[in-house]
Amino acid sequence: MNEPRDEEVQDFYTSDLKKPTLKEVNVWPRTGKSSSSSGVSFSCPHVCVCLSLLCLTGSLLGHPQCLDYGPPFQPPLPLEFCSAYENFGCCDQERDNSIAAKYWDIMDYMDPQGHKLCGTYIKDILCQECSPYAAHLYDAENPRTPLRSLPGLCFDYCSEFHLNCYSAIRLLTGDKHIQECCETNRTHFCHLLQLQDEDYCFPQVLQNSALSRRLGWALQEHRGCVQLCLVEVANGLRNPVLMAHAADRTHRAFIAEQLGLVWVYLPDGSRLEEPFLDIQRMVLATPWLGDERGFLGMAFHPKHKDNGKFYIYYSYMDKNRVEKIRISELKVLASDANKADPRSERNLLELEEPAANHNGGQLLFGVDGYLYVFTGDGGKAGDPFGKFGNAQNKSTLLGKVLRIDVDGRSPDGKPYRIPPDNPFVSDPKARPEVYAYGVRNMWRCAVDRGDPVTKKGRGRIFCGDVGQNRFEEIDLVVKGGNYGWRAKEGFECYDAKLCHNSSLDDILPIFAYGRSVGKSVTGGFVYRGCESPNLNGLYIFGDFMNGRLMALQEDEKTNKWKKQDICIGSTAACAFPGMISSYSKFIISFAEDEAGELYFMSTSYPSAYAPHGSLYKLIDPARRAPPGKCKYEPVPVKTKSKRIPFVPRAKTVLELLNEPSTTKPPKKSSTLTAATPRVSSKKAKKTPSTKIKASTVKTAPSGKGRQRVKAEAKPHKGKKIAHNSRAAPAAPLPENKSSHLARTKEVLPKKAALAKGKLEKRRKKQL
Numbered sequence: 001m002n003e004p005r006d007e008e009v010q011d012f013y014t015s016d017l018k019k020p021t022l023k024e025v026n027v028w029p030r031t032g033k034s035s036s037s038s039g040v041s042f043s044c045p046h047v048c049v050c051l052s053l054l055c056l057t058g059s060l061l062g063h064p065q066c067l068d069y070g071p072p073f074q075p076p077l078p079l080e081f082c083s084a085y086e087n088f089g090c091c092d093q094e095r096d097n098s099i100a101a102k103y104w105d106i107m108d109y110m111d112p113q114g115h116k117l118c119g120t121y122i123k124d125i126l127c128q129e130c131s132p133y134a135a136h137l138y139d140a141e142n143p144r145t146p147l148r149s150l151p152g153l154c155f156d157y158c159s160e161f162h163l164n165c166y167s168a169i170r171l172l173t174g175d176k177h178i179q180e181c182c183e184t185n186r187t188h189f190c191h192l193l194q195l196q197d198e199d200y201c202f203p204q205v206l207q208n209s210a211l212s213r214r215l216g217w218a219l220q221e222h223r224g225c226v227q228l229c230l231v232e233v234a235n236g237l238r239n240p241v242l243m244a245h246a247a248d249r250t251h252r253a254f255i256a257e258q259l260g261l262v263w264v265y266l267p268d269g270s271r272l273e274e275p276f277l278d279i280q281r282m283v284l285a286t287p288w289l290g291d292e293r294g295f296l297g298m299a300f301h302p303k304h305k306d307n308g309k310f311y312i313y314y315s316y317m318d319k320n321r322v323e324k325i326r327i328s329e330l331k332v333l334a335s336d337a338n339k340a341d342p343r344s345e346r347n348l349l350e351l352e353e354p355a356a357n358h359n360g361g362q363l364l365f366g367v368d369g370y371l372y373v374f375t376g377d378g379g380k381a382g383d384p385f386g387k388f389g390n391a392q393n394k395s396t397l398l399g400k401v402l403r404i405d406v407d408g409r410s411p412d413g414k415p416y417r418i419p420p421d422n423p424f425v426s427d428p429k430a431r432p433e434v435y436a437y438g439v440r441n442m443w444r445c446a447v448d449r450g451d452p453v454t455k456k457g458r459g460r461i462f463c464g465d466v467g468q469n470r471f472e473e474i475d476l477v478v479k480g481g482n483y484g485w486r487a488k489e490g491f492e493c494y495d496a497k498l499c500h501n502s503s504l505d506d507i508l509p510i511f512a513y514g515r516s517v518g519k520s521v522t523g524g525f526v527y528r529g530c531e532s533p534n535l536n537g538l539y540i541f542g543d544f545m546n547g548r549l550m551a552l553q554e555d556e557k558t559n560k561w562k563k564q565d566i567c568i569g570s571t572a573a574c575a576f577p578g579m580i581s582s583y584s585k586f587i588i589s590f591a592e593d594e595a596g597e598l599y600f601m602s603t604s605y606p607s608a609y610a611p612h613g614s615l616y617k618l619i620d621p622a623r624r625a626p627p628g629k630c631k632y633e634p635v636p637v638k639t640k641s642k643r644i645p646f647v648p649r650a651k652t653v654l655e656l657l658n659e660p661s662t663t664k665p666p667k668k669s670s671t672l673t674a675a676t677p678r679v680s681s682k683k684a685k686k687t688p689s690t691k692i693k694a695s696t697v698k699t700a701p702s703g704k705g706r707q708r709v710k711a712e713a714k715p716h717k718g719k720k721i722a723h724n725s726r727a728a729p730a731a732p733l734p735e736n737k738s739s740h741l742a743r744t745k746e747v748l749p750k751k752a753a754l755a756k757g758k759l760e761k762r763r764k765k766q767l
Contacts (some may be wrong), residue, residue, distance in 0.1 A: 012740065031440040047660075055143040063572050064215065064622060065135035066090035067147075070576070072132040074533070077131060082127035084206075088199040091130035092602060092627050099126050118165035123171060125151060125161075128202055132215060136200045141575055145758060149173045152195035159591040162186040197295040215622075225567040226538070226551050229574035230583060230616045232650045234265060235598065239614035240601040241361070243591035244298050248305040251594045251634040252338075255601075255615065258294035259285045261316065264338045266632065266633045266643065276639040277330070277340040283316040287609040293323070296361025301406070302369055308332040308341070311371060311406070313363050315353070315478050325351040325359060327373055329406060329415075336640055348406065348415050351397055355379025366403075367459040370419050372431075372477075374463065376441040381470065383440065387564075388498060391438050391485045394430035399485065400444045401442070401477055403435035423480030438483040438506070441466045442587055444523035444541075445477070449596060451536065452528060464523025464541055465509075468494060468533045472521035473509035474541065474561075481507040490514075494608045510561045511552055520544030522587045522600075529596035530630035532620035539591065540566070541620065547602065573621050574653045583616050591615075595632060614650075750763050 077093045079086040081100035128151035135141045137151035170179045184191035239258035253265040260283030262276040285294035297313030308331045331344040358376030377399035383389030391399030405417035442463040450458025461477040471490025490512035493499030524541030539552040545746035549566035584604040591599040605614035
């Protein structure tokens with residue numbers, strides 16, 4: 001066979017299809033104007049199902065991807081021309097119409113015999129732009145590589161096309177070199193169109209069951225996992241404990257650090273240089289590894305756009321050196337929506353903390369407009385306070401879910417009202433603020449927005465409750481519910497005596513897991529965003545201690561919840577611009593932006609003063625929403641502070657793939673494993689403030705308020721082309737410097753392992 005010359009190959013890659021430059025590539029931003037299906041740049045696709053090709057056939061390198069470098073989608077309207085891809089592919093109705101117009105333009109240059117013999121070939125070739133594997137067919141998976149002018153065709157199919165329709169080549173591509181070399185040379189032509197991986201050439205790609213089975217589905221099979229990718233959104237954060245939004249259509253993100261700082265991030269990914277809130281002098285926080293105290297919660301008033309109010313939850317020490325929890329109301333400055341007015345603080349509630357751990361920390365507004373406050377049981381181990389412990393004692397506010405009305409005052413002088421339908425308002429032995437009880441230390445709760453279409457599930461409150469030493473649990477909060485602690489832990493008894501005398505009406509978790517799975521739950525969110533339709537209805541959460549990511553899916557018939565592991569994508573699955581496939585280990589919190597997309601925050605070193613925390617966005621590489629569906633326009637907000645552009649630190653999958661290999665590549669695995677976090681290997685200056693004796697270090701994740709003890713080609717104009725058939729043709733977040741304590745050390749991987757060991761030892765000591 002005659003192999004094509006190098007210059008012929010180069011000519012072939014001079015595409016009629018415009019390939020975006022790297023600057024033009026959508027890289028789904030965290031928020032902002034949507035350019036394709038999402039409101040975010042396209043470095044983020046949607047749920048990466050444990051697709052057959054990824055889970056079962058590790059030798060297959062390609063993955064579903066479109067020519068705009070995004071995942072395929074389900075067209076919102078039927079495709080009339082490229083109907084083979086009307087259920088899942090890379091074309092919407094507008095692109096389908098464009099391809100149809102190009103087809104008829106080409107066919108105008110062909111005689112009737114050409115219509116009959118070549119019409120199907122030309123249609124199929126043009127429609128490969130709509131294939132879920134379009135990027136692979138056109139060599140477009142990497143923005144830095146040239147784009148083919150024609151898709152990859154299997155050799156036999158290509159030979160048949162050339163035999164019957166060689167004169168149509170000049171109509172499909174305008175490159176004269178290709179026309180001159182290949183119109184009369186079938187071997188040259190078909191070698192140019194040949195793909196390195198023949199599994200993906202057309203039409204073989206349609207017949208490969210490993211590539212087509214369950215294409216675009218989020219959940220693979222009984223033993224499969226939900227495979228996701230990540231986008232780094234922020235870094236250099238000191239134990240980021242939460243991200244919130246003001247629901248004011250500005251799509252700003254407010255990220256809080258445990259030491260008492262809140263930063264504003266804009267839709268373009270930049271951060272304002274001046275903090276939104278700085279109460280470091282008031283917040284009780286230390287550089288101790290795993291200390292739970294600090295700035296722990298924040299929620300914006302449902303009418304924040306009009307009244308400027310928001311609420312915070314933090315640890316502090318009073319003038320008598322008594323440790324307390326304070327819940328306060330503040331307002332933003334009238335002159336600057338990006339700055340809180342520290343003089344506006346109105347104290348709503350204070351609770352004395354008998355121990356340094358189990359501080360709770362969640363604040364959220366329910367769909368009823370009331371503020372929900374989630375407190376810990378007071379600390380230590382086993383809730384040893386009083387006869388039954390704080391959690392079972394309705395006369396104390398510790399170990400509870402509280403509900404208050406912040407838009408008024410009580411007759412008795414309290415700076416809030418009691419909702420009239422609170423469950424224990426008529427019980428003289430109970431505090432009227434109590435909405436639910438029997439909780440140990442709920443760390444991160446969230447309100448379900450409900451299904452985008454049916455609204456099913458709207459208003460449900462999910463919480464992760466950290467376990468003592470056997471089970472972690474996920475709970476659905478209901479009015480008046482008793483969640484069992486300390487009588488029960490998970491589904492089993494903890495205090496045998498209390499457990500045997502407990503009510504049969506105790507609310508059991510929707511899911512609980514033991515130490516073989518994880519040791520410190522971090523509650524998450526039910527996905528209700530637009531960009532990743534496969535994820536709709538999945539409750540996504542994680543474990544602080546081992547960095548494991550998990551999801552729960554509800555069986556609508558039985559109302560039971562089934563756990564599904566999340567696998568952070570392989571290099572094949574996440575080979576999209578902007579995608580990364582590793583993260584810092586200690587998962588502190590989850591978040592939801594104003595558009596409903598999901599994020600999580602983690603750190604490589606859980607100290608409130610160590611600037612090693614990052615914010616990641618979860619992406620589904622298997623399927624996205626149709627182009628334009630998730631588009632939104634953020635309301636502009638005036639900024640007085642300097643904007644600091646985001647500078648990513650993590651290398652993307654494409655960057656890693658393009659690096660020259662100095663070691664022997666690992667063998668491909670056909671099995672995906674659960675999400676594997678990374679540990680930072682950077683060094684930072686060490687300060688004396690980090691030298692704390694192990695015996696004084698609190699055991700749970702920092703800021704987790706919970707102790708780790710509950711543990712287009714243009715056709716040539718001219719005359720019609722007579723069809724000829726031949727039987728035998730010739731062959732970056734800058735580090736904040738407001739405190740010298742920010743210059744704490746970042747551990748090497750072995751030191752990170754040591755940090756984990758310290759947390760474990762301290763947990764056992766508390767037990």
